[in-house]
Amino acid sequence: MTDSTQASAARPWLGAYPEGVPADIDVAQYPSLVHLMEESFQKNASRTAYSFMGKDVTFAQTDSLSQAFAAYLQGLGLVKGDRVAIMMPNVPQYPVAVAGILRAGFVVVNVNPLYTARELEHQLKDSGAKAIVIIENFAHTLQQCIASTPVKHVVLAAMGDMLGLLKGAIVNYVVRNVKKMVPTFSLPQAVRFNEAVARGTRGSFKRPDIKPDDVAVLQYTGGTTGVSKGAVLLHRNVIANVLQSEAWNDPVMRKVPSSEQPTSVCALPLYHIFAFTVNMMLSMRTGGKTILIPNPRDLPAVLKELSKHTFHSFPAVNTLFNGLANHPDFNTVNWSHLKVSVGGGMAVQGAVAKLWLEKTGCPICEGYGLSETSPSASCNPTTSTEYSGTIGVPLPNTWMKCLDDDGNEVPLGQPGEIAIKGPQVMAGYWQRPDETAKVMTADGYFKTGDIGVMDERGYFKIVDRKKDMVLVSGFNVYPNEVEDVVAKLDGVMECAVVGVPDDKSGEAVKLVVVKKDPALTEEQVRNYCKTNLTGYKQPKVVEFRTELPKTPVGKILRRELRDKK
Numbered sequence: 001m002t003d004s005t006q007a008s009a010a011r012p013w014l015g016a017y018p019e020g021v022p023a024d025i026d027v028a029q030y031p032s033l034v035h036l037m038e039e040s041f042q043k044n045a046s047r048t049a050y051s052f053m054g055k056d057v058t059f060a061q062t063d064s065l066s067q068a069f070a071a072y073l074q075g076l077g078l079v080k081g082d083r084v085a086i087m088m089p090n091v092p093q094y095p096v097a098v099a100g101i102l103r104a105g106f107v108v109v110n111v112n113p114l115y116t117a118r119e120l121e122h123q124l125k126d127s128g129a130k131a132i133v134i135i136e137n138f139a140h141t142l143q144q145c146i147a148s149t150p151v152k153h154v155v156l157a158a159m160g161d162m163l164g165l166l167k168g169a170i171v172n173y174v175v176r177n178v179k180k181m182v183p184t185f186s187l188p189q190a191v192r193f194n195e196a197v198a199r200g201t202r203g204s205f206k207r208p209d210i211k212p213d214d215v216a217v218l219q220y221t222g223g224t225t226g227v228s229k230g231a232v233l234l235h236r237n238v239i240a241n242v243l244q245s246e247a248w249n250d251p252v253m254r255k256v257p258s259s260e261q262p263t264s265v266c267a268l269p270l271y272h273i274f275a276f277t278v279n280m281m282l283s284m285r286t287g288g289k290t291i292l293i294p295n296p297r298d299l300p301a302v303l304k305e306l307s308k309h310t311f312h313s314f315p316a317v318n319t320l321f322n323g324l325a326n327h328p329d330f331n332t333v334n335w336s337h338l339k340v341s342v343g344g345g346m347a348v349q350g351a352v353a354k355l356w357l358e359k360t361g362c363p364i365c366e367g368y369g370l371s372e373t374s375p376s377a378s379c380n381p382t383t384s385t386e387y388s389g390t391i392g393v394p395l396p397n398t399w400m401k402c403l404d405d406d407g408n409e410v411p412l413g414q415p416g417e418i419a420i421k422g423p424q425v426m427a428g429y430w431q432r433p434d435e436t437a438k439v440m441t442a443d444g445y446f447k448t449g450d451i452g453v454m455d456e457r458g459y460f461k462i463v464d465r466k467k468d469m470v471l472v473s474g475f476n477v478y479p480n481e482v483e484d485v486v487a488k489l490d491g492v493m494e495c496a497v498v499g500v501p502d503d504k505s506g507e508a509v510k511l512v513v514v515k516k517d518p519a520l521t522e523e524q525v526r527n528y529c530k531t532n533l534t535g536y537k538q539p540k541v542v543e544f545r546t547e548l549p550k551t552p553v554g555k556i557l558r559r560e561l562r563d564k565k
Contacts, residue, residue, distance in 0.1 A: 011394070013393035013459070016393045017381070018383040021247055021250065024397050028212070029239070033102055037102070040284045040287055041062065045058065045059050047059055049284075052162070053294075054167075062096060063099075065100075065197055066096045067200075069100030069196060070099075072100075072200030075203045076153050081105070081106070081214070081215065083129040085109040085111050087133070087134040089113055090266055090293055091135065093161055094280075094292075097133045098270075107215045107216065110270075110272075113137070114138075120145055121148055122228060127230055129149070133193070135156075139156060140184065156190040159171050212235050212239075215233070215234055218230035221372065228481070229429040231430075240397065240422070240423035244395040246286060247396050248382060248395055251383050252383065256339060260337070262287070262312055264291070265314045265316075267302060268296070268320075272474075274344050278342065303329040312339045317344065317473055319346075319473045321348070321364060325355045350389060357387075365382050365384060366388070366391055372446055377400065378398070391452070394420075397422050402451075415452065417448065419445035473505040473506065479496070479498065482529075490516075492520065494556075498510050498512070502540065509540055509541075510542075512544075514546065522542045526538070
């Protein structure tokens with residue numbers, strides 16, 4: 001048996017690889033993400049790195065601004081390995097802050113800007129973040145909880161910081177006074193973003209020695225126990241996933257004419273690991289331009305922005321593909337240059353994939369991954385022309401298998417828990433060895449909690465979930481967390497949360513409540529959830545019952561609630 005025959009017997013999916021995509025790539029090309037970024041800053045200095053609201057930021061500008069920001073952070077007395085949180089939408093200060101934090105030798109903690117004070121407090125305390133870069137629109141949330149966190153330094157950004165004096169002032173005026181998007185706040189110790197950069201320019205930057213096994217990112221993901229945990233992503237984990245993604249996209253991206261700069265649309269939020277790696281870091285590696293979309297829910301604004309650009313790559317979730325394809329302004333955009341549309345975060349629906357292909361001529365390649373895998377683990381070949389209904393095949397250097405409850409591999413075609421091994425798999429959960437032990441096998445596979453089957457060609461398909469997670473537009477909602485919050489509301493005896501099908505978001509949260517106080521109303525429950533849970537975790541359906549279905553030992557049977565419509 002030759003080496004290649006042996007490899008394909010062990011990895012049947014290699015037969016599905018497009019021509020030119022290797023089974024394995026050299027993932028050790030860079031000692032750190034800093035080396036990857038600095039190579040790109042030099043190589044692509046005059047090119048546009050980010051385009052935002054009509055303003056272009058070059059690689060050279062990103063280089064000098066991020067180095068100044070790194071010097072500013074070092075000047076605060078932070079030491080290598082300290083955590084710095086970022087709580088912003090897709091604005092150019094985000095990539096500048098990320099590059100600055102990493103170049104200074106610190107760890108990026110990505111925070112959802114829509115978090116409530118309760119959720120934010122948990123993440124800042126758990127990560128031990130000593131500093132935070134936050135856009136002023138959400139400063140009031142930080143004000144409510146900062147006293148209970150280790151945060152000592154606040155850098156305050158505004159929407160127009162990097163748009164130039166005149167345009168920046170106009171944008172900030174509109175955001176603050178016309179759209180009223182900045183609630184009143186008081187953070188007396190905060191330093192404005194541009195001031196921090198100016199101070200850093202005058203300060204000195206000391207280049208730390210950053211190694212592949214140093215922590216780059218803490219990416220928080222919901223816990224089955226209801227507690228959000230930080231997936232520890234090392235520099236080498238994220239580098240590996242960037243290089244894997246580049247190799248996977250290459251068969252179609254190499255068709256981009258040399259006269260055009262490879263350009264990707266970043267409509268996914270950068271705090272989400274999918275956009276962080278597959279938009280920002282991958283474009284850094286390829287010298288590509290990233291079109292930053294600050295609010296993907298505003299479809300007319302998204303289409304208006306896209307109508308000004310030529311672009312080749314569009315990673316998104318099913319809901320965004322669907323919303324855009326059905327929008328009356330869809331044809332104002334020139335989609336003819338699009339080479340790859342990657343669907344991730346949630347299942348891509350067949351009808352959406354069909355419509356997208358009809359309208360753009362570019363198929364949606366569905367992929368699969370998790371915060372714990374930096375994120376990409378598998379994907380359909382970018383050369384596919386039809387919707388497969390699967391999550392594709394494992395990426396280069398990646399091994400996947402389906403396990404039974406005892407950890408044994410199940411026979412081909414049988415359902416089992418998908419387990420993943422590869423250089424992109426996290427080092428573990430931040431300061432939670434017990435939780436890490438639950439998900440890692442002795443031979444280094446990460447158990448995903450998703451039940452899948454593999455066919456004879458090596459394609460994987462997800463058929464169910466082991467954990468009672470609800471997937472809302474690509475975001476994980478853990479019933480335990482919502483239940484823990486609702487259970488604290490006066491008037492609630494007990495409650496349970498399940499996912500129900502939803503045309504728009506794939507799944508939606510359904511909350512079933514047993515009242516202690518008969519006077520408790522649905523409006524009270526909804527208002528309480530709004531205060532304590534970010535939008536996608538809030539129940540879409542609230543139902544009152546006299547009792548919940550339970551096992552003989554008293555465990556709530558969520559599945560029964562799910563089956564009863």
